[in-house]
Amino acid sequence: MIRFGPAGIPLECPGSGTLDGIKYCAEIKLSAMEMEFVHGVRMKDDSAAQVNKTAKELGISLSSHAPYYINLCTDDPTKLANTKRHIFEAGRVTALAGGSITVFHPGFYQKLSQKEAFDEAKKNLKSIVEDLKQHNIKIRLGAETVGKKSAFGGLLENIALSQSVEMVEPAIDFAHLHARGDFRIKGEDDYKKIFDLLERELPGYPQKFHCHFSEINYSDKGELNHFVLGTNNEPPFRPFMKVLAENGYSGTVICETPKMEKDALTMKAEYARVKG
Ligand SMILES: [Zn+2]
Numbered sequence: 001m002i003r004f005g006p007a008g009i010p011l012e013c014p015g016s017g018t019l020d021g022i023k024y025c026a027e028i029k030l031s032a033m034e035m036e037f038v039h040g041v042r043m044k045d046d047s048a049a050q051v052n053k054t055a056k057e058l059g060i061s062l063s064s065h066a067p068y069y070i071n072l073c074t075d076d077p078t079k080l081a082n083t084k085r086h087i088f089e090a091g092r093v094t095a096l097a098g099g100s101i102t103v104f105h106p107g108f109y110q111k112l113s114q115k116e117a118f119d120e121a122k123k124n125l126k127s128i129v130e131d132l133k134q135h136n137i138k139i140r141l142g143a144e145t146v147g148k149k150s151a152f153g154g155l156l157e158n159i160a161l162s163q164s165v166e167m168v169e170p171a172i173d174f175a176h177l178h179a180r181g182d183f184r185i186k187g188e189d190d191y192k193k194i195f196d197l198l199e200r201e202l203p204g205y206p207q208k209f210h211c212h213f214s215e216i217n218y219s220d221k222g223e224l225n226h227f228v229l230g231t232n233n234e235p236p237f238r239p240f241m242k243v244l245a246e247n248g249y250s251g252t253v254i255c256e257t258p259k260m261e262k263d264a265l266t267m268k269a270e271y272a273r274v275k276g
Contacts, residue, residue, distance in 0.1 A: 002244055003061050003252045004268040005032030006260035007212065018043065018051050018097075026058035030264055034254045035064040035099065041089040045096055052098035061252060062099035063142075063210060066090035072121035073107035073152050080124060083107075087128050091139040101140040101210050103171040106153035106161070117152045118160065125165045132167065142171030142210050147179045147223030154182045155194070159201045169202065172211040175226065175256070178235045179218035185235035191243040209251030213237065213267065226256055229263045237267055245275040 009021035010028070018035055025033050033055075035043070043051070055062050067086040074080050091102045109117045125141070132139065143161050146153040155177060158170035172194070177183040183194055198205045215227040215234055229237055243249075255264035 001250050002268075002271055003030075003032040004264040004271075005030045005034065005060070005252065005254055006264055007034045007065070007254050007256040008036040008260070009033075010261040011259070012261065018047070019054055022051065022055050022058060022060045022062075025060050025261070028261060028265065030261060030268070031059055032061045032063070032252045032254065034103070035062060035094065035097065037064050037066055037090050037093070038068050040067055041086070041093050043093050043097065045093070048093050048096035052096065055098055062094070062097055063101045063103060063252065063254065064090055064094040064097075064099055066102050066104035068105065070104055071107040072124045073109065073112055073117040075120065084124065084128050084131070087141065088131055091128075091132055091141060092135070092137050095137050095139045099139070101142045101169075101171070103142040103144050103210070103212075105146055105151065106143050106158065108150060109152050114152075114157075118157060121152060121157075122161060122164050125161060125168055129165055129167050139167070140210075141168045143168055144171040144212070145173045145176050145180075145182070147173065147176035147216070147218070149180055149222050151222075154180065155197075156182075159198070162202055169205065169210075170198070172198075172209060173213075173256075174211060174235050174240065175214040175216035176212075176223060179216045179223035181220075181222070187236065188239040188243050190235075191240050192247070195243065195247065195249060206247070206249045207251070209249060210254075211251065212254050212256050213240070214256040214263075226258060228257045228259045229266055238270055241267060241271040242274045245271055 013024035143158040
């Protein structure tokens, strides 16, 4: 089963709260929504409990996006403390809201080598996971594949993080993979290669994957901005839907285009068409 949903409260939703967004998604027949905590986790615990109840009643699967102000590869004590607090708090509130995964941008290389950045991120993630476990918080932490070459968090790095830190798994942003140049995606074979790699390195992941999808504009440094479906066809969504349908993969596709809920419905319709 594939769930489709928007990255945040749908644009045409009449209300502006998370509950309004969940109800609107159910109304237009989407079954997932990502809660955008990107400027800070501001949801109160009692609201999260209400969100949990409503999402369950309406069959909406929730995830969240942690704040942007995160760098797991830093040794600056203030930045590191904030990074840990943001991921912990996003995970805690998402779990309270009944969400299954909190997505985060892993960090930046700055002066570090790839190996140094990886070791730092691994050490810091482990300490966050310890803290979550001590508080008995059950949440998946999704290391998002980043779109810029200067950012730490390519697919191979995130797979390795997932292999070395429990609760952590990759969150696949296909537009970022394409824009960063790690995996240029032109058609079915390219999607299949990515899922084959995931299955090989993280057995079972293609049955519970979490991904972001958009078309994207980019330069040789990586991502520039997101496009609506049908703008440049990079990466192309139709072969993606075909690969999902033909291989029986299961998971969530969060649409991040400038017309997120409308394009999520377009993908859902295409998936249903190829699935037959
Ligand atoms: Zn993101």
